Amino acid sequence: MKIMITGAAGFIGSQLAYRLWKDNHDLILIDNFSYGKWDNLEFPDHSFKKEIIKMDIRDKEGIASLLKAGDVDYIYNIAGIAPLPDCQSDPVEAISVNTMGLVNILENARLYGVKKVIQASTNAMYENEEEFPTVENNFKVPTLIYPNTKYCAERFAESYAKTYGMNITCLRFANVYGPHIDCLRKQPPFVAYMIKELYYNRVPIFHSNGEQRRDYIYVDDLIDLAIKVQDSEGFDCVNVSSNINYSVNEMYEIAQKIMGKNIKAEYASDKHYWEKYPDLYKGKFTIKDAILEHEINKYSLCDNSYAKEKYGWVPKVSMEEGLKRVIEAECKLLESIDNGEVK
Protein backbone atom coordinates (compact mmCIF):
# COMPACT_ATOMS: atom_id res chain seq x y z
CA MET A 1 0.00 0.00 0.00
CA LYS A 2 1.19 3.52 -0.71
CA ILE A 3 0.69 5.97 2.13
CA MET A 4 1.50 9.67 2.43
CA ILE A 5 2.26 11.12 5.85
CA THR A 6 2.49 14.87 6.32
CA GLY A 7 4.31 16.29 9.34
CA ALA A 8 6.55 13.20 9.22
CA ALA A 9 9.53 14.92 10.88
CA GLY A 10 7.45 15.78 13.95
CA PHE A 11 6.76 13.79 17.10
CA ILE A 12 3.66 11.82 16.08
CA GLY A 13 4.30 11.80 12.31
CA SER A 14 7.77 10.26 12.69
CA GLN A 15 6.51 7.49 15.00
CA LEU A 16 3.67 6.75 12.58
CA ALA A 17 6.11 6.67 9.65
CA TYR A 18 8.36 4.16 11.42
CA ARG A 19 5.43 1.90 12.31
CA LEU A 20 3.97 1.92 8.79
CA TRP A 21 7.42 1.29 7.35
CA LYS A 22 7.82 -1.72 9.67
CA ASP A 23 4.45 -2.91 8.35
CA ASN A 24 6.00 -2.87 4.84
CA HIS A 25 4.13 0.03 3.31
CA ASP A 26 5.47 2.24 0.60
CA LEU A 27 5.69 5.73 2.12
CA ILE A 28 5.77 9.32 0.93
CA LEU A 29 6.90 11.49 3.84
CA ILE A 30 6.64 15.26 3.78
CA ASP A 31 7.34 18.07 6.25
CA ASN A 32 8.22 21.75 5.95
CA PHE A 33 10.53 21.50 9.00
CA SER A 34 8.97 24.48 10.74
CA TYR A 35 8.90 22.37 13.91
CA GLY A 36 10.12 18.97 12.71
CA LYS A 37 13.64 17.58 12.91
CA TRP A 38 15.72 15.17 10.82
CA ASP A 39 16.73 13.48 14.08
CA ASN A 40 13.16 12.32 14.57
CA LEU A 41 13.69 9.96 11.65
CA GLU A 42 16.56 8.22 13.44
CA PHE A 43 15.37 4.87 14.75
CA PRO A 44 17.37 2.00 16.25
CA ASP A 45 16.68 -0.01 13.11
CA HIS A 46 19.07 1.76 10.77
CA SER A 47 17.58 0.23 7.66
CA PHE A 48 14.60 2.59 8.05
CA LYS A 49 14.49 4.71 4.91
CA LYS A 50 14.64 8.33 5.94
CA GLU A 51 13.69 9.87 2.64
CA ILE A 52 11.57 12.85 3.41
CA ILE A 53 10.46 15.60 1.06
CA LYS A 54 10.69 19.17 2.29
CA MET A 55 7.29 20.48 1.30
CA ASP A 56 4.52 22.59 2.72
CA ILE A 57 1.04 21.06 2.86
CA ARG A 58 -0.28 24.32 1.37
CA ASP A 59 1.79 23.83 -1.78
CA LYS A 60 -0.90 23.12 -4.39
CA GLU A 61 1.35 21.99 -7.23
CA GLY A 62 3.75 20.19 -4.91
CA ILE A 63 1.04 18.02 -3.33
CA ALA A 64 -0.53 17.42 -6.76
CA SER A 65 2.81 16.23 -8.14
CA LEU A 66 3.03 13.60 -5.39
CA LEU A 67 -0.50 12.32 -5.91
CA LYS A 68 -1.08 12.63 -9.62
CA ALA A 69 0.04 9.11 -10.47
CA GLY A 70 -3.14 8.06 -8.67
CA ASP A 71 -1.38 5.34 -6.66
CA VAL A 72 -1.58 6.82 -3.13
CA ASP A 73 -4.11 4.85 -1.08
CA TYR A 74 -4.10 6.75 2.21
CA ILE A 75 -3.02 10.13 3.52
CA TYR A 76 -2.34 10.85 7.17
CA ASN A 77 -2.41 14.62 7.55
CA ILE A 78 -0.41 14.95 10.75
CA ALA A 79 1.25 18.27 9.85
CA GLY A 80 0.07 21.20 11.88
CA ILE A 81 0.97 23.99 14.23
CA ALA A 82 0.34 22.29 17.54
CA PRO A 83 1.50 24.73 20.27
CA LEU A 84 -1.53 26.64 21.43
CA PRO A 85 0.29 29.93 22.23
CA ASP A 86 1.96 29.91 18.78
CA CYS A 87 -1.47 29.66 17.15
CA GLN A 88 -2.86 32.39 19.38
CA SER A 89 0.12 34.66 18.58
CA ASP A 90 -0.03 34.13 14.81
CA PRO A 91 -3.62 33.28 13.95
CA VAL A 92 -3.30 33.88 10.21
CA GLU A 93 -0.48 31.35 9.93
CA ALA A 94 -2.29 28.89 12.22
CA ILE A 95 -5.49 29.00 10.17
CA SER A 96 -3.49 28.86 6.96
CA VAL A 97 -1.66 25.67 8.00
CA ASN A 98 -4.16 23.85 10.20
CA THR A 99 -7.30 24.60 8.23
CA MET A 100 -6.37 25.60 4.69
CA GLY A 101 -3.51 23.11 4.64
CA LEU A 102 -6.01 20.30 5.14
CA VAL A 103 -8.25 21.72 2.42
CA ASN A 104 -5.32 21.57 -0.02
CA ILE A 105 -4.75 17.93 0.95
CA LEU A 106 -8.46 17.14 0.55
CA GLU A 107 -8.76 18.86 -2.82
CA ASN A 108 -5.81 16.93 -4.20
CA ALA A 109 -7.01 13.69 -2.59
CA ARG A 110 -10.34 14.24 -4.36
CA LEU A 111 -8.73 14.91 -7.75
CA TYR A 112 -6.36 11.96 -7.59
CA GLY A 113 -8.61 9.35 -5.98
CA VAL A 114 -7.05 8.82 -2.54
CA LYS A 115 -9.13 6.16 -0.74
CA LYS A 116 -8.97 7.74 2.66
CA VAL A 117 -7.70 10.85 4.45
CA ILE A 118 -7.01 10.66 8.18
CA GLN A 119 -6.72 14.03 9.90
CA ALA A 120 -4.88 14.81 13.14
CA SER A 121 -7.55 16.62 15.10
CA THR A 122 -7.68 17.46 18.78
CA ASN A 123 -9.65 17.16 21.97
CA ALA A 124 -8.69 20.81 22.58
CA MET A 125 -11.96 21.60 20.80
CA TYR A 126 -13.75 20.40 23.95
CA GLU A 127 -12.32 23.32 25.91
CA ASN A 128 -15.76 24.69 26.81
CA GLU A 129 -17.25 21.39 27.98
CA GLU A 130 -18.57 21.01 31.48
CA GLU A 131 -19.75 17.40 31.36
CA PHE A 132 -17.27 14.55 31.43
CA PRO A 133 -16.18 12.28 29.93
CA THR A 134 -16.69 14.17 26.67
CA VAL A 135 -18.30 12.29 23.80
CA GLU A 136 -17.72 13.07 20.13
CA ASN A 137 -21.03 14.75 19.36
CA ASN A 138 -22.89 17.66 20.77
CA PHE A 139 -20.14 19.81 22.23
CA LYS A 140 -19.86 23.58 22.51
CA VAL A 141 -17.84 25.37 19.84
CA PRO A 142 -14.35 26.31 20.99
CA THR A 143 -13.04 29.81 21.80
CA LEU A 144 -9.26 29.86 21.26
CA ILE A 145 -7.54 29.95 17.88
CA TYR A 146 -5.85 26.52 17.91
CA PRO A 147 -8.97 24.43 18.60
CA ASN A 148 -10.91 26.57 16.13
CA THR A 149 -8.39 25.89 13.36
CA LYS A 150 -8.95 22.17 13.89
CA TYR A 151 -12.70 22.53 14.38
CA CYS A 152 -12.97 24.40 11.06
CA ALA A 153 -10.70 21.81 9.42
CA GLU A 154 -13.18 19.14 10.52
CA ARG A 155 -16.05 21.13 9.01
CA PHE A 156 -14.25 21.22 5.64
CA ALA A 157 -13.47 17.52 5.93
CA GLU A 158 -17.17 16.86 6.50
CA SER A 159 -18.01 19.06 3.53
CA TYR A 160 -15.67 17.06 1.26
CA ALA A 161 -17.03 13.76 2.55
CA LYS A 162 -20.65 14.80 1.99
CA THR A 163 -20.14 16.62 -1.30
CA TYR A 164 -17.83 14.14 -3.01
CA GLY A 165 -18.42 10.88 -1.14
CA MET A 166 -14.85 10.82 0.17
CA ASN A 167 -13.75 8.76 3.18
CA ILE A 168 -12.31 10.93 5.95
CA THR A 169 -11.67 10.25 9.62
CA CYS A 170 -10.75 13.01 12.06
CA LEU A 171 -8.92 11.59 15.05
CA ARG A 172 -9.32 13.86 18.06
CA PHE A 173 -6.13 13.21 19.98
CA ALA A 174 -6.02 13.77 23.72
CA ASN A 175 -2.63 14.94 25.08
CA VAL A 176 -0.14 12.69 23.34
CA TYR A 177 3.12 11.56 24.93
CA GLY A 178 5.89 9.22 23.84
CA PRO A 179 9.46 9.18 22.53
CA HIS A 180 10.19 12.15 20.19
CA ILE A 181 7.96 14.50 22.19
CA ASP A 182 9.75 17.80 21.65
CA CYS A 183 11.76 18.80 24.70
CA LEU A 184 13.82 21.42 22.86
CA ARG A 185 11.17 23.87 21.69
CA LYS A 186 10.54 27.28 23.28
CA GLN A 187 7.67 26.02 25.41
CA PRO A 188 7.95 22.20 25.51
CA PRO A 189 4.82 20.15 26.20
CA PHE A 190 4.37 19.42 29.91
CA VAL A 191 5.71 15.83 29.86
CA ALA A 192 8.86 16.82 27.94
CA TYR A 193 9.42 19.87 30.17
CA MET A 194 9.07 17.95 33.42
CA ILE A 195 11.55 15.25 32.32
CA LYS A 196 14.04 17.84 31.07
CA GLU A 197 14.01 19.75 34.35
CA LEU A 198 14.48 16.54 36.33
CA TYR A 199 17.31 15.45 34.02
CA TYR A 200 19.18 18.68 34.77
CA ASN A 201 18.25 18.54 38.49
CA ARG A 202 16.40 21.85 38.18
CA VAL A 203 13.28 22.89 40.03
CA PRO A 204 10.35 22.72 37.59
CA ILE A 205 7.84 25.53 37.57
CA PHE A 206 4.26 24.40 37.11
CA HIS A 207 1.38 26.73 36.50
CA SER A 208 -1.53 27.12 38.85
CA ASN A 209 -1.48 24.55 41.68
CA GLY A 210 -0.64 21.44 39.63
CA GLU A 211 -4.02 19.87 40.37
CA GLN A 212 -5.34 20.42 36.82
CA ARG A 213 -6.16 17.06 35.21
CA ARG A 214 -5.72 16.06 31.56
CA ASP A 215 -6.41 12.95 29.56
CA TYR A 216 -3.23 11.44 28.05
CA ILE A 217 -2.69 8.88 25.31
CA TYR A 218 0.56 7.07 24.56
CA VAL A 219 1.73 7.51 20.96
CA ASP A 220 1.80 3.75 20.12
CA ASP A 221 -1.82 3.38 21.24
CA LEU A 222 -2.76 6.33 19.04
CA ILE A 223 -0.99 4.73 16.07
CA ASP A 224 -2.81 1.41 16.63
CA LEU A 225 -6.11 3.24 16.25
CA ALA A 226 -4.91 5.38 13.34
CA ILE A 227 -4.21 2.14 11.45
CA LYS A 228 -7.52 0.54 12.43
CA VAL A 229 -9.57 3.42 10.99
CA GLN A 230 -7.97 3.18 7.53
CA ASP A 231 -10.79 1.33 5.87
CA SER A 232 -13.86 2.83 7.51
CA GLU A 233 -16.17 4.62 5.10
CA GLY A 234 -17.75 8.08 5.05
CA PHE A 235 -17.03 10.81 7.57
CA ASP A 236 -16.19 10.17 11.17
CA CYS A 237 -14.73 11.92 14.23
CA VAL A 238 -13.18 9.71 16.87
CA ASN A 239 -11.75 10.44 20.32
CA VAL A 240 -8.27 8.99 20.79
CA SER A 241 -7.91 9.01 24.54
CA SER A 242 -7.27 6.75 27.49
CA ASN A 243 -10.39 7.98 29.33
CA ILE A 244 -8.17 8.33 32.40
CA ASN A 245 -6.82 11.68 33.48
CA TYR A 246 -3.85 12.62 35.63
CA SER A 247 -2.96 15.80 37.43
CA VAL A 248 0.34 17.57 36.85
CA ASN A 249 1.34 16.69 40.42
CA GLU A 250 0.50 13.00 40.00
CA MET A 251 2.53 12.75 36.82
CA TYR A 252 5.43 14.55 38.40
CA GLU A 253 5.41 12.07 41.26
CA ILE A 254 5.49 9.12 38.85
CA ALA A 255 8.33 10.70 36.84
CA GLN A 256 10.37 11.44 39.99
CA LYS A 257 9.99 7.85 41.14
CA ILE A 258 11.16 6.48 37.78
CA MET A 259 14.13 8.89 37.63
CA GLY A 260 15.03 8.44 41.30
CA LYS A 261 14.76 12.19 42.04
CA ASN A 262 13.33 14.17 44.88
CA ILE A 263 12.94 17.81 43.80
CA LYS A 264 10.08 19.91 45.09
CA ALA A 265 8.31 21.72 42.26
CA GLU A 266 7.43 25.41 42.39
CA TYR A 267 4.20 26.93 41.24
CA ALA A 268 3.65 30.12 39.24
CA SER A 269 0.54 32.07 38.31
CA ASP A 270 -1.51 31.04 35.26
CA LYS A 271 -0.36 34.19 33.50
CA HIS A 272 3.34 33.29 33.78
CA TYR A 273 2.99 30.67 31.03
CA TRP A 274 1.71 33.21 28.52
CA GLU A 275 4.11 36.03 29.30
CA LYS A 276 6.60 34.49 26.87
CA TYR A 277 4.18 35.51 24.10
CA PRO A 278 4.27 39.32 24.16
CA ASP A 279 2.17 39.61 20.96
CA LEU A 280 -0.87 38.64 23.00
CA TYR A 281 -0.39 41.70 25.19
CA LYS A 282 0.12 44.18 22.34
CA GLY A 283 -2.55 46.46 20.94
CA LYS A 284 -5.79 47.85 22.27
CA PHE A 285 -7.42 44.50 22.91
CA THR A 286 -5.28 42.07 24.89
CA ILE A 287 -5.97 38.49 25.84
CA LYS A 288 -8.35 38.15 28.79
CA ASP A 289 -7.00 36.79 32.08
CA ALA A 290 -10.09 34.62 32.49
CA ILE A 291 -9.33 32.88 29.18
CA LEU A 292 -5.73 32.16 30.19
CA GLU A 293 -6.84 30.89 33.57
CA HIS A 294 -9.44 28.64 31.99
CA GLU A 295 -6.92 27.19 29.54
CA ILE A 296 -4.27 26.46 32.18
CA ASN A 297 -6.76 24.92 34.61
CA LYS A 298 -8.75 23.09 31.95
CA TYR A 299 -10.03 19.64 32.90
CA SER A 300 -10.06 17.01 30.18
CA LEU A 301 -11.47 13.52 30.09
CA CYS A 302 -12.56 12.05 26.77
CA ASP A 303 -14.85 9.09 26.36
CA ASN A 304 -13.15 6.47 24.17
CA SER A 305 -16.01 3.97 23.99
CA TYR A 306 -16.82 4.85 20.37
CA ALA A 307 -13.29 3.90 19.25
CA LYS A 308 -13.46 0.73 21.35
CA GLU A 309 -16.85 -0.36 20.03
CA LYS A 310 -16.41 0.56 16.38
CA TYR A 311 -12.77 -0.37 15.88
CA GLY A 312 -12.14 -2.96 18.59
CA TRP A 313 -9.32 -0.75 19.86
CA VAL A 314 -8.07 -0.69 23.43
CA PRO A 315 -5.25 1.55 24.67
CA LYS A 316 -2.64 -0.70 26.27
CA VAL A 317 0.14 1.46 27.67
CA SER A 318 -0.20 2.58 31.30
CA MET A 319 1.04 6.00 32.41
CA GLU A 320 3.85 4.36 34.41
CA GLU A 321 5.05 2.31 31.44
CA GLY A 322 4.60 5.17 28.96
CA LEU A 323 6.51 7.64 31.10
CA LYS A 324 9.31 5.11 31.58
CA ARG A 325 9.72 4.87 27.81
CA VAL A 326 9.66 8.66 27.27
CA ILE A 327 12.14 9.22 30.10
CA GLU A 328 14.54 6.69 28.61
CA ALA A 329 14.34 8.27 25.15
CA GLU A 330 14.49 11.89 26.32
CA CYS A 331 17.43 11.32 28.68
CA LYS A 332 19.33 9.59 25.87
CA LEU A 333 18.68 12.59 23.61
CA LEU A 334 19.70 15.12 26.25
CA GLU A 335 22.86 13.13 26.96
CA SER A 336 23.77 13.12 23.27
CA ILE A 337 23.42 16.89 22.87
CA ASP A 338 24.72 17.74 26.30
CA ASN A 339 28.50 18.19 26.05
CA GLY A 340 28.35 19.65 29.52
CA GLU A 341 26.21 22.52 28.34
CA VAL A 342 22.87 22.87 30.10
CA LYS A 343 20.06 23.58 27.66
Ligand SMILES: NC(=O)c1ccc[n+]([C@@H]2O[C@H](COP(=O)([O-])OP(=O)(O)OC[C@H]3O[C@@H](n4cnc5c(N)ncnc54)[C@H](O)[C@@H]3O)[C@@H](O)[C@H]2O)c1
Ligand atom coordinates in the same frame (compact mmCIF):
# COMPACT_ATOMS: atom_id res chain seq x y z
N1 LIG B 1 0.97 16.25 20.57
C1 LIG B 1 -0.25 16.36 21.02
O1 LIG B 1 -0.51 16.24 22.24
C2 LIG B 1 -1.41 16.62 20.08
C3 LIG B 1 -2.71 16.61 20.59
C4 LIG B 1 -3.77 16.85 19.73
C5 LIG B 1 -3.53 17.04 18.37
N2 LIG B 1 -2.25 17.06 17.90
C6 LIG B 1 -2.05 17.29 16.47
O2 LIG B 1 -1.24 16.25 15.94
C7 LIG B 1 -0.38 16.73 14.94
C8 LIG B 1 1.06 16.37 15.24
O3 LIG B 1 1.42 16.90 16.51
P1 LIG B 1 2.88 16.72 17.08
O4 LIG B 1 2.78 16.77 18.55
O5 LIG B 1 3.55 15.57 16.42
O6 LIG B 1 3.53 18.09 16.60
P2 LIG B 1 4.94 18.38 15.93
O7 LIG B 1 5.13 19.84 15.94
O8 LIG B 1 6.00 17.54 16.57
O9 LIG B 1 4.72 17.86 14.45
C9 LIG B 1 4.04 18.60 13.47
C10 LIG B 1 4.88 18.56 12.21
O10 LIG B 1 4.18 19.28 11.18
C11 LIG B 1 5.17 20.02 10.45
N3 LIG B 1 4.49 21.13 9.78
C12 LIG B 1 3.94 22.23 10.36
N4 LIG B 1 3.42 23.03 9.43
C13 LIG B 1 3.60 22.41 8.24
C14 LIG B 1 3.28 22.74 6.89
N5 LIG B 1 2.66 23.89 6.59
N6 LIG B 1 3.61 21.88 5.92
C15 LIG B 1 4.27 20.73 6.19
N7 LIG B 1 4.62 20.37 7.44
C16 LIG B 1 4.29 21.20 8.46
C17 LIG B 1 6.16 20.47 11.50
O11 LIG B 1 7.42 20.83 10.95
C18 LIG B 1 6.24 19.25 12.39
O12 LIG B 1 7.26 18.37 11.98
C19 LIG B 1 -0.62 18.26 14.86
O13 LIG B 1 -1.47 18.52 13.78
C20 LIG B 1 -1.28 18.57 16.18
O14 LIG B 1 -2.11 19.68 16.10
C21 LIG B 1 -1.18 16.84 18.72
